[in-house]
Amino acid sequence: xxxxxxLVVRLGSPPQAVVKRVxxxxxxxxxxxxxxxSGCGKSTVLRAISGLNPDYRGEIEIGGKVLSPxxxxxxxxxVQMVFQDPYGSLHPRKTIGAxxxxxxxxxxLPRSRExxxxxxxxxxxxxxxxxxxxxxxxxxxxxxxxxxxxLILEPQVLLLDEPxxxxxxxxxxxxxxxxxxxxxxxxxxYLLVSHDLAVIAHMxxxxxxxxxxxxxxxxxxxxLRAGTLEHPYSRLLLEASQQYGGSTEEPLTMNGAA
Amino acid sequence: xxxQILERRVGIRGWLLQPNPRGRTQATAQQLxxxxxxxxxxxxxxxxxxxxxxxxxxxxxxxxxxxxxxIAQNMANRLAAPSWEHxxxxxEFGRDVFSRIVYGARTTLYIIMLxxxxxxxxxxxxxxxxxxxxxxxxEILMRVTDVFLSFPxxxxxxxxxxxxxxxxxxxxxxxxxxxxxxxxxxxxxxxLSLRKADFIAAVRLQGASxxxxxxxxxxxxxxxxxxxRITLNMASVILTAAGLGFLGLGAVPPSPEWGAMASSGxxxxxxxxxxxxAPGIAIALVSLAFNLFGDALRDVLxxxxxx
Numbered sequence: 001x002x003x004x005x006x007l008v009v010r011l012g013s014p015p016q017a018v019v020k021r022v023x024x025x026x027x028x029x030x031x032x033x034x035x036x037x038s039g040c041g042k043s044t045v046l047r048a049i050s051g052l053n054p055d056y057r058g059e060i061e062i063g064g065k066v067l068s069p070x071x072x073x074x075x076x077x078x079v080q081m082v083f084q085d086p087y088g089s090l091h092p093r094k095t096i097g098a099x100x101x102x103x104x105x106x107x108x109l110p111r112s113r114e115x116x117x118x119x120x121x122x123x124x125x126x127x128x129x130x131x132x133x134x135x136x137x138x139x140x141x142x143x144x145x146x147x148x149x150x151l152i153l154e155p156q157v158l159l160l161d162e163p164x165x166x167x168x169x170x171x172x173x174x175x176x177x178x179x180x181x182x183x184x185x186x187x188x189x190y191l192l193v194s195h196d197l198a199v200i201a202h203m204x205x206x207x208x209x210x211x212x213x214x215x216x217x218x219x220x221x222x223x224l225r226a227g228t229l230e231h232p233y234s235r236l237l238l239e240a241s242q243q244y245g246g247s248t249e250e251p252l253t254m255n256g257a258a
Numbered sequence: 259x260x261x262q263i264l265e266r267r268v269g270i271r272g273w274l275l276q277p278n279p280r281g282r283t284q285a286t287a288q289q290l291x292x293x294x295x296x297x298x299x300x301x302x303x304x305x306x307x308x309x310x311x312x313x314x315x316x317x318x319x320x321x322x323x324x325x326x327x328x329i330a331q332n333m334a335n336r337l338a339a340p341s342w343e344h345x346x347x348x349x350e351f352g353r354d355v356f357s358r359i360v361y362g363a364r365t366t367l368y369i370i371m372l373x374x375x376x377x378x379x380x381x382x383x384x385x386x387x388x389x390x391x392x393x394x395x396x397e398i399l400m401r402v403t404d405v406f407l408s409f410p411x412x413x414x415x416x417x418x419x420x421x422x423x424x425x426x427x428x429x430x431x432x433x434x435x436x437x438x439x440x441x442x443x444x445x446x447x448x449x450l451s452l453r454k455a456d457f458i459a460a461v462r463l464q465g466a467s468x469x470x471x472x473x474x475x476x477x478x479x480x481x482x483x484x485x486x487r488i489t490l491n492m493a494s495v496i497l498t499a500a501g502l503g504f505l506g507l508g509a510v511p512p513s514p515e516w517g518a519m520a521s522s523g524x525x526x527x528x529x530x531x532x533x534x535x536a537p538g539i540a541i542a543l544v545s546l547a548f549n550l551f552g553d554a555l556r557d558v559l560x561x562x563x564x565x
Contacts, residue, residue, distance in 0.1 A: 051463065071465075074465075075465070076465040081460070083460065088457060089456035089457050089459075089460050091461075092457075095282060095285050097282070102461065102464060102466075107464065107465055128278050131279040131280065131281060131284065131285040132279065146460070
């Protein structure tokens, strides 16, 4: 479904390569995780795929078609993104309902009350919330709204940029489980970026470990759960997360394995 | 505030405080009501608002409030002191000063309303475009803005008014030309901080065009601070208008305009101070009102202050 070949992204002035010849592919219905410390370029990869940053070199192929750096309008019907910070990704002065209709308006699709109802219930929210403003919702509710907004266009690919790192732990698990359910139900393809190995292990089939703009190791998620990684950097990352995470992240990993 | 207590309230207040709005109108009304409640915590702002409302009411009801024609002369009764017959006395042509102040409110309101209506969209559009597109669009628009900003407002307005000839319409054009650049600057600064926001990125990822992003998503975010800015600017607009009137570049003589009234009253300041005091106080009061109102509004809308 997603094929990225030799992706190079240069940012800043003077331009420096933040992503250096990254290649990976995700099959339809699969879930691929990019993991690495902050600043390793994983979010930049996501932004290049999403079309937010058209200034890249290399090839990005989605659904068998090589994409032009500036995307046509229809592209966004098949690829949508969920952002890291649910406090910043919703328009502060528009009601939830209005924001959910926005993608349909932009894609010139019919807008209806039912679409909003459907979108809110599909992410486990009460449709009565549609006349609230974002500041009247909790972080978890907002992230659900952001997911609903991404899914209202019925995309095949969902790009997830640290979708839970701004939420507290109990809500994190809820959102991750919701995302897993939605993937199963709708046959979505996920590309998930996170610095949290437990989240990746819970969500993904395959994992790419990124360091300084390169994928240093690519493994099946089973191996990540088992803790048998080869590259010294991946092992360092794993060790660090085990020391740091402790008991709170253990159950998540177990759930994912089961 | 606990939601259960609020839920028990009924009537319009209950409707405004209901935790679960049932429609878009109610949701918007609730937001407005919340802001109004906060505004009520600023007594000086309320005083300002009261004076502005009074100005509007007086301007609308001018014929009902006065018993004299503001331009009818009565040379037999010139420079009469304030009395029950002429509340604020008469001027050098025997015209009733109170009537002229009341009708002058119309002129003032007319000027500030038109200036606001002209300046806000121009400033917003130029500022948001410059901020959103960046690059050479930003360069061109901001250099033009700088040119207008580099002259003191009153001097520029004087120049335009002198070139266009005296008259209220020309005064409005002259004032508008000097009043839009700060609005554009403000809108640009707001846009720059919004452009990188995730909620704008999310809209871009829906395939929205740049124009629809600017008009539907960025502009509404800039509106509150622009409203505050314009309200605070109103005082200087009133003063500039009065200044143009005073120098004979505003309203043409017989029509009542506070600045022109003050100018003609200057000659008789010692013998008949009411002729100049009345318009002077009116100008000061209304400018003060807009400043007080604007200050409170800024605190309520939590917009970043003036530059």
